[in-house]
Amino acid sequence: SQASQGDFIVTIGIPPRGPETGYGYIEADEVRDTKNGIYSVKSFHEKPDINTARRFIKQDNFFWNSGIFIARTSTMLKEIEEYLPHNYKGLMKIKASLGTDEESDVINNVYKEMEAISIDYGVIEKSKHVLMIKGDFGWNDVGSWLSAAQYWPKDRNNNAFIGELINLDSSQCIVYSTKKPVALLGVKDLVIVEDEDVLLVCKRERSQDVKKLVEMLKSKG
Template sequence: MFAVIMAGGQGTRFWPKSRRSKPKQFLDIIGNETMIRRTIDRLTPVVPKEKIYAVVNASHLQDTIGQTGLSEDSIIVEPIGRNTAPCIGLAALYIQRKDPEGVMVALPADHHIEDQQAFLKTLLIAEEAATSSGYLITLGMEPKYPTTGFGYIEKGELLGESDSKEFFKVKRFTEKPDLSTAIEFLADGNFLWNSGIFVWKVSAILEQIKTHLPFLYKGLMKIREAIGTGQEKETISEVYSNIEGISIDYGVMEKSDITAVIPSDFGWNDVGSWASLDEVLPKDQDGNLLIGKCISLDTRDTVVYGKDKLIATLGLDGIVVVDTEDAILISRKDKCQDVKKIVETLEKEGMDEYL
């Protein structure tokens, strides 16, 4: 099995710590290792390091080399971000050159997984299912509570079972719902969180891109002809400048009739905002997550993230405070998904020094 780590995101919901020069996946937000390094270490028991690829933005090549220990040949550089469909298609081309019938897992660089062994076992089961069925497999997380922060997958008919793990045809993908719909999904019992972790044969995903995203496929074929030649970098830049950004979910998975889902439970968290940190790191007796020099009085359910300065809180409930060298974020926890709007405002105002 090959692995493709998607590491081209901007991590805007983790501003002001996450910046253009060093986005979330290159930060040690959880523990002492950066998130991309943790992802690689998580995979190596079942995927040899020489079969792991990272897809990154050109400006982050040196960070990737320094943090991951991957060779430059294993780092695929995108000239500009175009979302996950081009990213996955491009990586599939490189894997196809090594093994035309190879199986690849594609996953984000910045997720947290609590139960390593359960995760690896599920990956191997997904590899077997993808090989035997030819389906595009996604890992769906058993929902723990209703949330508007994730997309959902509805299970359809049972397709098979491997090592006590069932896999189902996908009935439908849904966008992030409102709260009342999320409550209905949880009560229904047939809905899973969409983790954004995929397993498939390289030949299968390229064929589905050909069917559902023909313009992208045409560009990928140009790149395939140029790989290994002096025109490789130039061709990738040319193709990327002429394609639109589109997610693999919207572009392929929602349209394909060969998608399957494996219900999974290995302590997954997408670490999608500052508010989610208290789901993966230990809290104090008042439900606060305090990182750095902190004093909290009459404070509950609050996340405080700092480094050098003392941060003192008094009478707070459900708040996030993030202190960096040149910027401070203060937000309600339930608004943390919208931190990216601050980044958008900074862009509009031309305040690039804070980006």
């Protein structure tokens, strides 16, 4: 109702279940509505290192950033006009072309000239009209192997796996291999992912750094 009745962008903050380094954090400010868990937002924080994440969750006003934003179209466009004026002008050109013979050409030409920036960085983190609702429900951003593995089968040693797993004295591993059996012997806290083109092996604590590895591989062609 806050989003539909007022000029606010509403985001959902998830009460942290641990010092997660794979999510950004929302630092809530004053409580606007205790009954419905609505807060003003003090600031947004990028994905932290483990020590910073531990410090965050010791405070009761830090929440995981779900990346979910709710607002009236007019409100969002007003904020885009304020903080991304070049992109706003592009959107208005596209709007004017909708339903005309030039629609496809205008979209193709205008869109590629717009600034490539996420709504988070471009608008949300700068806006003075953001509220946060506490989302105390089951939520997971399945954007990492650790997150995905929470929903996989597990053996008695808490190894999560997709595919055929052969295990002797190994625990807390994450294994994904749909074509070949994977045999573990005396290892702990590893992530092992077998794909057609590459085999990934890393420590669980480094699984969020896979994106860095992908960028390195791309740079090498």
